[in-house]
Amino acid sequence: MSSSPTSRLLFDDPGPRARRRIRITTAGTLLVGAALVALALRQFAENGQLAAERWEPFGTWPMWRYLLDGLLSTAKAAVVAIALAMAGGIVLALGRTSPSRWLRWPAAAYVEVVRTIPALLLVYVVLFALPRYGVNMPLFWKLVVPLAVSNAAAFAEIFRAGIRSVERGQLEAGLAVGLTRGRAMRLIVLPQAARRVLPSLVSQSAGLLKDTSLGYVVSYAELLYSGKVLANYNHLLIQTYLIVALIYLVVNATLSKIARTLEARQRTRPSRAVRDAAPGAPVVKTS
Amino acid sequence: MNVITDHLSEFGDGLLMTVELTLLALAGALAAGIVVAAMRVSPVRVLRAAGMAYVETLQNIPLLVWLVIAVFGLPEIGVMAGLFTSAVVVIALYQGAYMAEAIRSGINAVPAGQGEAARALGLTFVQSLRLIVLPQALRTAIQPLGTIAIMTLMNTAMAAAIGVVELTAAANRVNLAEAQPIYIFVTAGLLYMALSAVFGLVTGALERKLAILR
Numbered sequence: 001m002s003s004s005p006t007s008r009l010l011f012d013d014p015g016p017r018a019r020r021r022i023r024i025t026t027a028g029t030l031l032v033g034a035a036l037v038a039l040a041l042r043q044f045a046e047n048g049q050l051a052a053e054r055w056e057p058f059g060t061w062p063m064w065r066y067l068l069d070g071l072l073s074t075a076k077a078a079v080v081a082i083a084l085a086m087a088g089g090i091v092l093a094l095g096r097t098s099p100s101r102w103l104r105w106p107a108a109a110y111v112e113v114v115r116t117i118p119a120l121l122l123v124y125v126v127l128f129a130l131p132r133y134g135v136n137m138p139l140f141w142k143l144v145v146p147l148a149v150s151n152a153a154a155f156a157e158i159f160r161a162g163i164r165s166v167e168r169g170q171l172e173a174g175l176a177v178g179l180t181r182g183r184a185m186r187l188i189v190l191p192q193a194a195r196r197v198l199p200s201l202v203s204q205s206a207g208l209l210k211d212t213s214l215g216y217v218v219s220y221a222e223l224l225y226s227g228k229v230l231a232n233y234n235h236l237l238i239q240t241y242l243i244v245a246l247i248y249l250v251v252n253a254t255l256s257k258i259a260r261t262l263e264a265r266q267r268t269r270p271s272r273a274v275r276d277a278a279p280g281a282p283v284v285k286t287s
Numbered sequence: 288m289n290v291i292t293d294h295l296s297e298f299g300d301g302l303l304m305t306v307e308l309t310l311l312a313l314a315g316a317l318a319a320g321i322v323v324a325a326m327r328v329s330p331v332r333v334l335r336a337a338g339m340a341y342v343e344t345l346q347n348i349p350l351l352v353w354l355v356i357a358v359f360g361l362p363e364i365g366v367m368a369g370l371f372t373s374a375v376v377v378i379a380l381y382q383g384a385y386m387a388e389a390i391r392s393g394i395n396a397v398p399a400g401q402g403e404a405a406r407a408l409g410l411t412f413v414q415s416l417r418l419i420v421l422p423q424a425l426r427t428a429i430q431p432l433g434t435i436a437i438m439t440l441m442n443t444a445m446a447a448a449i450g451v452v453e454l455t456a457a458a459n460r461v462n463l464a465e466a467q468p469i470y471i472f473v474t475a476g477l478l479y480m481a482l483s484a485v486f487g488l489v490t491g492a493l494e495r496k497l498a499i500l501r
Contacts, residue, residue, distance in 0.1 A: 010328050010329070010330070010394075010402050010412055010415060010416060010420060011329075011330040011406075011412055012406065014330060018330070022330055022331050025329075025331045025333075025334065026331055026332070026333045026334075029331065029333045029334055029337065030333060033337070040364075043364040043365055043366060044364050046364075046365060047363060047364045047365045049363060049364055113476075113480065116437065116441075116479055116480045116483040116484075117441075117476045117479055117480070118441045118442070118443075118444030118445075118455060118479060119441070119444075120444040120445060120447055120448065120455050121444060121455050121458070121472065121475055121476060121479070124455065124458070124459050124462075124472065125468065125472050128459065128462055128463070128468060129462070129468030129469065129472055132466065132468055206347075210348075210349035210350070211349070213349040213351040213352055214351065214448070216351055216355070216448060217448050224349070224351060224352055224355065227355075228355070231359070237359050237360050237363050238356070238360035238361070238363040238364060241352070241355055241356045241359065241360045242356070242360070244352060245348045245352050245353075245356060248347065248348045248349060248352060249343075249344060249347050249348050252346075252347035252348070253343060253347045256343075256346070256347060
């Protein structure tokens with residue numbers, strides 16, 4: 001990775017003395033790191049958690065299959081919740097940018113209210129309040145619905161930022177060639193808006209994927225709840241939860257990497273539409 | 288409405304617990320965020336890598352997984368702490384990763400001339416960061432830090448899942464006793480809205496007083 005402009009702000013190219021200081025700090029950092037690892041290993045060893053038989057189960061396929069099944073359920077819940085939340089988010093964003101106040105106000109109220117209510121509170125509402133009124137959903141929906149409801153507000157704000165970043169002239173040109181407002185939005189503004197906020201959409205989706213760990217509360221067998229069940233069965237608490245954490249880390253790090261790549265690509269390369277529209281404009285060559 | 292007045296003490300205790308969790312976690316997160324952001328802009332490559340590893344690890348694993356590890360996993364290796372302490376420390380470290388990113392982007396927004404001027408005066412890296420760059424960076428980053436503060440408030444609810452009786456858990460308990468979900472959960476929701484409104488107002492006031500617009 002090349003050094004970003006950040007790293008150049010606070011120091012120049014090091015001279016001999018600075019290089020020595022950097023070497024000393026490096027050694028110190030490595031020493032502290034090693035000490036922390038040693039401390040952790042000592043805690044594991046003293047409590048007998050390093051014994052081979054406490055880690056061997058994690059080299060066997062049935063255990064991994066169980067956890068990967070959990071991951072699959074996590075992915076299912078996340079995909080459905082993301083789809084619902086994005087659809088809701090688009091509707092709310094269109095509502096908030098609509099000229100009619102009867103659409104604008106309810107949409108704004110929804111976003112402002114839901115954004116300040118924890119997802120877990122919504123989960124409790126679905127778990128304990130709705131059944132009293134005869135709404136008893138399957139476990140899957142008990143997890144997906146509150147996540148979709150709460151993330152719709154976040155997606156709405158992202159889409160609204162995107163819509164507002166599209167120049168007014170785009171919508172006006174659409175209206176001028178005879179499109180209705182709805183069609184101009186759908187055909188002209190929204191595609192450009194979605195393109196511009198793609199990185200935020202991906203990172204919000206990664207956040208929603210993390211929220212599916214609330215399946216732990218709902219007892220829907222996603223990754224974390226599967227980990228809990230497995231840990232209760234094999235009594236290897238710390239090992240199981242560390243493996244679960246590792247799986248989350250790999251999946252989410254991949255997603256955030258995708259978001260960063262998209263963002264970097266958008267910064268350096270304008271969309272084809274922009275290049276075609278302004279052929280004289282300088283275009284940063286990539287690839 | 289009787290359900291609410293009958294259980295005022297439960298709601299009050301829950302609210303207080305949420306506020307305590309949020310404020311302590313925020314203080315810890317700000318400290319962790321400043322340290323990690325400083326590591327990420329330092330001239331020492333190992334420190335930069337460590338800072339980045341911290342942010343990636345903390346941000347890419349769900350908060351609830353961290354809480355479960357701290358409460359059920361760590362006692363297995365002889366690390367015991369009370370529920371409240373565990374929740375505060377875990378939420379502080381988790382939000383610290385987000386704070387670090389916000390502060391780092393604030394540092395990026397400080398004009399390069401400020402750092403150069405500091406070095407020209409002979410300040411060391413730590414001095415120029417502490418005296419020149421960081422104060423400006425924090426003042427630029429007030430808005431994102433306020434957003435993270437509200438996110439922290441929302442995330443303290445996760446502590447309910449591991450048994451800390453804060454506002455969400457208190458509402459749930461009252462509901463189990465009284466079975467009047469609408470009033471009880473709406474009250475809890477309103478309290479959360481009120482709290483985040485307070486955070487929003489404080490952020491706004493700080494912003495008007497301190498922010499440097501760039």
